[in-house]
Amino acid sequence: MGEDPEQLERDIEATRAKLGQDIDALEEKVNPKKVANRSVASAKEKVVEVKDKVVGKAAEAKDKATDKAAEAKEKMQNGGGGGTGGQKAGGLADTVKEKAGPLVGTAREKAQPLVDKAAPVAQQVKEKAAVRAGLDPQTADTKQVATTLAGETWATLQDQTRRNPALVGGVALVLGFLLGR
Numbered sequence: 001m002g003e004d005p006e007q008l009e010r011d012i013e014a015t016r017a018k019l020g021q022d023i024d025a026l027e028e029k030v031n032p033k034k035v036a037n038r039s040v041a042s043a044k045e046k047v048v049e050v051k052d053k054v055v056g057k058a059a060e061a062k063d064k065a066t067d068k069a070a071e072a073k074e075k076m077q078n079g080g081g082g083g084t085g086g087q088k089a090g091g092l093a094d095t096v097k098e099k100a101g102p103l104v105g106t107a108r109e110k111a112q113p114l115v116d117k118a119a120p121v122a123q124q125v126k127e128k129a130a131v132r133a134g135l136d137p138q139t140a141d142t143k144q145v146a147t148t149l150a151g152e153t154w155a156t157l158q159d160q161t162r163r164n165p166a167l168v169g170g171v172a173l174v175l176g177f178l179l180g181r
Contacts, residue, residue: 022172032150
């Protein structure tokens with residue numbers, strides 16, 4: 001009961017500082033604009049990964065085709081293999097098509113289901129978000145919808161935190177406790 005008032009003030013100030021840090025961290029995680037930016041960045045990274053894989057496979061196919069062409073040219077120059085140059089070139093073209101075709105086909109086959117699934121879902125999300133943001137879903141572009149919705153959501157969140165500071169403090173206290181800080 002007889003605790004030092006100065007110690008209590010230091011403890012309260014430390015708790016306030018910690019609470020402020022927790023609120024700042026929470027704000028960083030739930031800010032709709034930042035969440036949207038993180039989602040877009042993640043999607044871009046995945047697209048770049050897929051693109052790099054496809055480009056890598058195409059480069060491999062090109063290298064193999066170049067090697068085969070060099071082999072055929074060397075055989076033609078050395079007179080090996082019989083037949084005319086046109087027959088050899090035709091055979092080489094068939095070989096390249098045979099080897100590169102499955103690679104291109106495989107890449108398309110693997111990517112197409114993803115595109116087929118993602119396109120309608122993305123369109124539905126955009127339309128619902130446009131309606132929620134008060135925009136015409138047929139004319140609003142995706143960036144406009146995301147920006148408007150994120151701004152409105154952020155304004156609502158700020159308004160709610162201003163109206164209920166005790167609730168925000170309680171949530172931050174519970175989060176701090178749960179996170180073990």
